[in-house]
Amino acid sequence: MRVSPLAPKSFPHIPSIEGVEFATASVGIKHTGRTDVMLAKISPGATIAGVFTRSATRAACVLDCQEKIGHDTPQGAAILVNSGNANAFTGSAGQASVDRICAAVSAKLGLPSRAVFTSSTGVIGEVLPDEKITKSLTELSQSFKAAGIEAAANAIMTTDTFAKGSSKSLRIEGKTVTIGGIAKGSGMIAPDMATMLAYIFTDAKIGYSDLQSLLGNSANKTFNCITVDSDTSTSDAFICAATGASNVDVSSNIEFASALEGVMLDLAQQIVRDGEGATKFVKIAVSGAASQADAHKVAMSIANSPLVKTAIAGADPNWGRIVMAVGKSGAKADRDRLSIWFGPHLVAKNGWVASSYSEEVGAEYMQQNNLSIRTDLGVGGSSATVWTCDLTHGYIKINADYRS
Amino acid sequence: MRVSPLAPKSFPHIPSIEGVEFATASVGIKHTGRTDVMLAKISPGATIAGVFTRSATRAACVLDCQEKIGHDTPQGAAILVNSGNANAFTGSAGQASVDRICAAVSAKLGLPSRAVFTSSTGVIGEVLPDEKITKSLTELSQSFKAAGIEAAANAIMTTDTFAKGSSKSLRIEGKTVTIGGIAKGSGMIAPDMATMLAYIFTDAKIGYSDLQSLLGNSANKTFNCITVDSDTSTSDAFICAATGASNVDVSSNIEFASALEGVMLDLAQQIVRDGEGATKFVKIAVSGAASQADAHKVAMSIANSPLVKTAIAGADPNWGRIVMAVGKSGAKADRDRLSIWFGPHLVAKNGWVASSYSEEVGAEYMQQNNLSIRTDLGVGGSSATVWTCDLTHGYIKINADYRS
Numbered sequence: 001m002r003v004s005p006l007a008p009k010s011f012p013h014i015p016s017i018e019g020v021e022f023a024t025a026s027v028g029i030k031h032t033g034r035t036d037v038m039l040a041k042i043s044p045g046a047t048i049a050g051v052f053t054r055s056a057t058r059a060a061c062v063l064d065c066q067e068k069i070g071h072d073t074p075q076g077a078a079i080l081v082n083s084g085n086a087n088a089f090t091g092s093a094g095q096a097s098v099d100r101i102c103a104a105v106s107a108k109l110g111l112p113s114r115a116v117f118t119s120s121t122g123v124i125g126e127v128l129p130d131e132k133i134t135k136s137l138t139e140l141s142q143s144f145k146a147a148g149i150e151a152a153a154n155a156i157m158t159t160d161t162f163a164k165g166s167s168k169s170l171r172i173e174g175k176t177v178t179i180g181g182i183a184k185g186s187g188m189i190a191p192d193m194a195t196m197l198a199y200i201f202t203d204a205k206i207g208y209s210d211l212q213s214l215l216g217n218s219a220n221k222t223f224n225c226i227t228v229d230s231d232t233s234t235s236d237a238f239i240c241a242a243t244g245a246s247n248v249d250v251s252s253n254i255e256f257a258s259a260l261e262g263v264m265l266d267l268a269q270q271i272v273r274d275g276e277g278a279t280k281f282v283k284i285a286v287s288g289a290a291s292q293a294d295a296h297k298v299a300m301s302i303a304n305s306p307l308v309k310t311a312i313a314g315a316d317p318n319w320g321r322i323v324m325a326v327g328k329s330g331a332k333a334d335r336d337r338l339s340i341w342f343g344p345h346l347v348a349k350n351g352w353v354a355s356s357y358s359e360e361v362g363a364e365y366m367q368q369n370n371l372s373i374r375t376d377l378g379v380g381g382s383s384a385t386v387w388t389c390d391l392t393h394g395y396i397k398i399n400a401d402y403r404s
Numbered sequence: 405m406r407v408s409p410l411a412p413k414s415f416p417h418i419p420s421i422e423g424v425e426f427a428t429a430s431v432g433i434k435h436t437g438r439t440d441v442m443l444a445k446i447s448p449g450a451t452i453a454g455v456f457t458r459s460a461t462r463a464a465c466v467l468d469c470q471e472k473i474g475h476d477t478p479q480g481a482a483i484l485v486n487s488g489n490a491n492a493f494t495g496s497a498g499q500a501s502v503d504r505i506c507a508a509v510s511a512k513l514g515l516p517s518r519a520v521f522t523s524s525t526g527v528i529g530e531v532l533p534d535e536k537i538t539k540s541l542t543e544l545s546q547s548f549k550a551a552g553i554e555a556a557a558n559a560i561m562t563t564d565t566f567a568k569g570s571s572k573s574l575r576i577e578g579k580t581v582t583i584g585g586i587a588k589g590s591g592m593i594a595p596d597m598a599t600m601l602a603y604i605f606t607d608a609k610i611g612y613s614d615l616q617s618l619l620g621n622s623a624n625k626t627f628n629c630i631t632v633d634s635d636t637s638t639s640d641a642f643i644c645a646a647t648g649a650s651n652v653d654v655s656s657n658i659e660f661a662s663a664l665e666g667v668m669l670d671l672a673q674q675i676v677r678d679g680e681g682a683t684k685f686v687k688i689a690v691s692g693a694a695s696q697a698d699a700h701k702v703a704m705s706i707a708n709s710p711l712v713k714t715a716i717a718g719a720d721p722n723w724g725r726i727v728m729a730v731g732k733s734g735a736k737a738d739r740d741r742l743s744i745w746f747g748p749h750l751v752a753k754n755g756w757v758a759s760s761y762s763e764e765v766g767a768e769y770m771q772q773n774n775l776s777i778r779t780d781l782g783v784g785g786s787s788a789t790v791w792t793c794d795l796t797h798g799y800i801k802i803n804a805d806y807r808s
Contacts, residue, residue, distance in 0.1 A: 057731030057739045091756035124724030229710040306633040310803035320528030323493045327461030335461045352495035399714035
């Protein structure tokens, strides 16, 4: 598998987070010769919050997490993730698998079952061979390492072309607080794995409702603002565990909120950079919208348009397709107030091509790997930004030239 | 240009419609050596109704038509269509072009300007060279032919790979009523031409509000139920002219309504069969939905999903992607009541793969060119059907491997 041309040079250095340890194993769920299970052990008293897919056909493990999130974990908690099988659309067998895994982890680590969270990512519709996972728990429980986060990032990949990680440390009240996270998603060869999973750990001290509201707010500006192909998975899950080991209360701390959101955004953008077949990373900014919802709607309409995405793939400064995507979005717009920029270049203004614009300038700009397209609707004061990638032969190759 | 593998064998025989004549010309708007203007002359007293794109960035000619539709045309009417340039997003120059064309047609044919309707299809953002069109009016006005509808269908194509026509004749009150129509759309090489245009003519007698309401209702079951790539054009227009020459009043005639809808559906499906890069024609039916809107939403979510469309291109019976598309649609759904059929084969039932289903049967079915995918949501009594095509390397080639 060729690594995405948009990948970061290497996996970042992520300091250990006090109160979190990782273990990984190769259990052969779908492929052998690679790790496919990761187990994270979280210290007693940690706060766990999460955000999950809104899909009406979500997987058993997602429903199980949603039920458990919000309870205290005085004895500690665990997160187990397997790749290679999504345990989605598997009827009652799905929940039975989740229950068996949680019971086994619970027994092995001495935790209540409701403190065990699981995610599964891979093929939809096949029963999860959960005994392969439960059999590996002895091995896993003997190999916990505080420095194991990069191995964990590798174990949760399906056909991602690189492991995704991010971290930030900040000084609060003279002490250091560290945030470290991993994610997987959007590099897909076997079908039905358009899943996004992300896990962030921190030694900050924060209560559940504060952490949950931070996650919700920031997810709306990060993970919910990326798109590769407009297809929402059955298994999206993002869980954050705050161990409190630093003894720094960050409940209303703006710097912490901003650092956490920064880590989320970094992981979200890495997922786009590993988008199927992607050769260009594109920031789509919309301003001058009548409402926040309208701004997001227009930005997503542009980011999801196959005609816009193929134009970008072809390095074609095709601003007519941007106009089309604005028009179809359903948001309030006025053709004669619309302005469009490709990077620093004003392309269209007040409903027509700008006199200062030349096709040559646009064509040269579009050659770059990192693009920025801005649209001002001129009908209000709201704005939004989303990130996407281009639509290439690589996407078709990955998803059509293949038999499941 | 290779003709779509899904094209009908030949252009259908369409009888002349009394009260309608056609003329075409080659004026060289974008390409030479092909006809690119068609003019239809409609007899005095005809009823004209129409349905247009709801895009917020619609073209000047669309706005002009919408303003004119609904007025009587006691002196007759005319429809002029050019291909090669969409006259969209051209600021005030756009309406000026429309005005000059309408004034010239009005003078040449002795009609009030408000009885002249125009459509333009082609590149967005370039000023329409309207003098090329107005200069051709003398030639056009000398070559009207009742039998010119096939030539008209050819003149309005952009990069369609075949001309699209359909007709139906029916006996009402012992007399024959004829409906004939043409359309263009969805075969695209030069960018920015994702437009659908359709024109239907009939010698039936019907008032404006009756005809308009027939069009609106039927458009919701035909043209509004097709999708190639989810991108809505700035220029979609569908106009129907009823000359009344048969002297058969069809105001509340169900057979006429059904025949008209049949012609609309045939044209709509021909557009899908000429979808960019299409190799498969796919009917998506949804039943058991909580509401009509939900049924349509789920059907369109499946039909527009890049992952579903690429699976179809690869002849992959990937029902997990159908589950995903149901889940993301936002419609009411219950994973454990979902059933899916590929043609006659039950694939999934009550949230899991059907025991009678085998991957081999599904894979063999998916080899066909004409596919039918049915989903029952099991949560209500509403249903909807839409038509789409697959997403192939051909689509990427047409839209990305090209510089505008």
